[in-house]
Amino acid sequence: DAGVTQSPTHLIKTRGQHVTLRCSPISGHKSVSWYQQVLGQGPQFIFQYYEKEERGRGNFPDRFSARQFPNYSSELNVNALLLGDSALYLCASSSSWHPNYGYTFGSGTRLTVV
Amino acid sequence: TQLLEQSPQFLSIQEGENLTVYCNSSSVFSSLQWYRQEPGEGPVLLVTVVTGGEVKKLKRLTFQFGDARKDSSLHITAAQPGDTGLYLCAGLSLTDTGNQFYFGTGTSLTVIP
Numbered sequence: 021d022a023g024v025t026q027s028p029t030h031l032i033k034t035r036g037q038h039v040t041l042r043c044s045p046i047s048g049h050k051s052v053s054w055y056q057q058v059l060g061q062g063p064q065f066i067f068q069y070y071e072k073e074e075r076g077r078g079n080f081p082d083r084f085s086a087r088q089f090p091n092y093s094s095e096l097n098v099n100a101l102l103l104g105d106s107a108l109y110l111c112a113s114s115s116s117w118h119p120n121y122g123y124t125f126g127s128g129t130r131l132t133v134v
Numbered sequence: 135t136q137l138l139e140q141s142p143q144f145l146s147i148q149e150g151e152n153l154t155v156y157c158n159s160s161s162v163f164s165s166l167q168w169y170r171q172e173p174g175e176g177p178v179l180l181v182t183v184v185t186g187g188e189v190k191k192l193k194r195l196t197f198q199f200g201d202a203r204k205d206s207s208l209h210i211t212a213a214q215p216g217d218t219g220l221y222l223c224a225g226l227s228l229t230d231t232g233n234q235f236y237f238g239t240g241t242s243l244t245v246i247p
Binding site: 024053055061062063064065068074075076077078110112117118119120121122123124125126127128 | 138164165167169174175176177178179182184222224226227228232233234235236237238239240
């Protein structure tokens with residue numbers, strides 16, 4: 021069975037550009053969460069979506085947005101990229117919206133902003 | 135802002151030794167999870183603890199959730215080189231404004247053969 025898949029795996033963007041990251045959850049999982057992990061730190065929560073509705077939002081600026089599609093895949097969009105947005109962006113899926121359920125992470129998208 | 139502080143930040147031990155990693159917060163969580171992450175990969179879930187005082191054992195790993203649901207510990211017995219990795223705790227909260235997930239600062243473990 022396929023796990024959580026993220027694309028692209030690596031990406032280089034210029035400051036000021038926008039970027040779209042994609043995530044396909046495990047089959048049957050309806051919840052998708054997004055995280056930003058800066059080198060040397062733990063992941064920081066950005067968004068959680070369940071059944072196409074936002075269920076949680078972390079402390080990130082409005083430049084960050086996301087959506088979930090009817091097939092439960094998700095996109096994370098970041099506008100007006102800053103150098104500080106360089107990080108590993110992780111997607112995790114779960115069968116439920118409830119935070120007590122386990123999450124399966126993808127391998128992430130490494131974004132470099134130059 | 136990191137709500138969860140892990141200690142130690144780095145740990146290097148010999149194969150066969152025991153170790154404990156701590157995850158502390160002033161906040162109460164609905165549940166707490168432990169993950170292990172290897173370079174270039176996403177975190178892999180080890181355990182979820184939900185009830186205050188709960189203890190879970192997975193082979194050589196023992197996880198404990200504090201009575202007040204604010205802290206947790208991970209104890210590894212007879213560490214092996216395969217245990218090497220970044221250990222992350224994650225506190226999960228169900229609030230009126232939605233779910234919140236907070237990862238700890240991480241503990242980088244190296245087990246030397």
